[in-house]
Amino acid sequence: MKSKIIFVKFIVFIAIFYVLCTLVAFLLCDEEGSYSRIFMHEMYEAKRIDTVFLGASHVSHGVLPSLLDELTGEETFCLGSAGQKMEATYALLQQASKIHTIKRAFLELDFAEACTTEIKDKTGFKADYSIAKQLRDPKIKIEYLLNLSSPAYYINSFLPIGKDKHMTLHPSALLFRWKSFFNGDYFSYVYKDDDDEYGAKGCLMDLRLVPNGSFVNDHDEGRIKTENFSNDWKKYVDKIIALCKEKNIALTMYSMPCSDYYLAEKGNYDEYYSLVKDFCASRGFDYYDFNLAKENYLSLEDSDFHDDNHFSKQGVYKWTRLVSQCFFTNPEMLNDMFYSSYNEKISHQEPKIYGLVIYTSPDKKEIEIVPMKNFTSTEHISYEVYALVDGKETLIKRGGGTSIQLPDKVSGKLRVRSFIRGEKQTECSVPFSTVL
Secondary structure (H helix, E strand, O other), rough: HHHHHHHHHHHHHHHHHHHHHHHHHHHHHHOOHHHHHHHHHHHHHHOOEEEEEEEEHHHHOOHHHHHHHHOOOOOOEEOOOOOHHHHHHHHHHHHHHHHHHOOOOEEEOHHHHHHHOOOOOOOOOOHHHHHHHHOOHHHHHHHHHHOOOOHHHHHHHOOOOOOOEEEEHHHHHHHHHHHHHHHHHHHHHOOOOOEEEEOOOOOEEEEEOOOOOOEEEOOOOOHHHOOHHHHHHHHHHHHHHHHHHHOOOOEEEEEEEOHHHHHHHHHHHHHHHHHHHHHHHHHOOOOEHHHHEOOOOOOOOOHHHHHOOOOEEEHHHHHHHHHHHHHHHHHHHHHOEEEHHHHHHHHHOOOEEEEEEEEEEOOOOEEEEEEEEEOHHHHHHEEEEEEEEEEEEEEEEOOOOOOOHHHHHHHEEEEEEEEOOOOOEEEEEEEEEEOO
């Protein structure tokens, strides 16, 4: 009898503790403007969804459903969010297909998600918990939480509070959140961001864009780690395939186009393309990689992107119109749309510099310029570098070579132009400081 009382007390304690944690999470979670919260609310409220686009941030910055609906007569929805792993994509498809009769799904196969850490080795879960919090079906939610990490993180995953749960103690953020309860903003599910326009039904359109010819970065992410082609990623793609078969959903595998600047930085995109193409073929699927699209079908400018691999609003409109044609109204065009490899694609281009990576030496006294280019010979490339200090612009480099000494003990901006055989390719501006 005594042991039974102790057990009941323990259960009551756990229940009270969980309720208190839930209350604390509600008061401290910085989520009223969460993109995942808003698009999943729309998914639950939608009267009908025929077609879904699945994936990570390339999907959320991809198709504009309202435009695609107008062009095709379908009811489409984007179920993608930043950093979304394939296990989250599977859970979202489970949830959406339980509510709606989905006829068609497009699964985006991004190498950043495919060549990543296996689940047992994951340590960060911010993106995962954003999705988990909005899953309403208990069975789907529990299955998802049990499988997104190793058992070491189960307590953190199942408690309402914890690491990576988007909680804040910042006074201004808390006041803003609590105010949203009283003025109704929290319950209006409106996405607010100065840089983004929310296109509804899961589409974010970035209002920033990259001016043509201005791609620049201060670091190089390096090659795609194809040796990390994830077994967990493959397992969850297989789960999505099985779910689509069970629900009679037509599934299409594709990859969104990134900028040539981004892919030149990687240097080994064809390795990834071959891996995914073979993987899809082994499952009986064609794979449509729009990084290999011929220019007469898809011609992208730098300004179609807001960074090196996500579309700007301009790019979203361009991409949506192509999707409506090649996947809905005129699918025959897919038969001739693609080169056989990314290297073949860039070999058909004129000599071109896509942008620059500019490294600063540890002592800040010089820079090293690395051009992101196609098959152009380095000996045909030259630069002009100007230093703008206190309103005065000074030429510090003209010609070949990539190592450039900077003016001493000053701060300002560098204006860097690149040329191929004297023809201007790019122009960018970057800050510098040699003040120690």
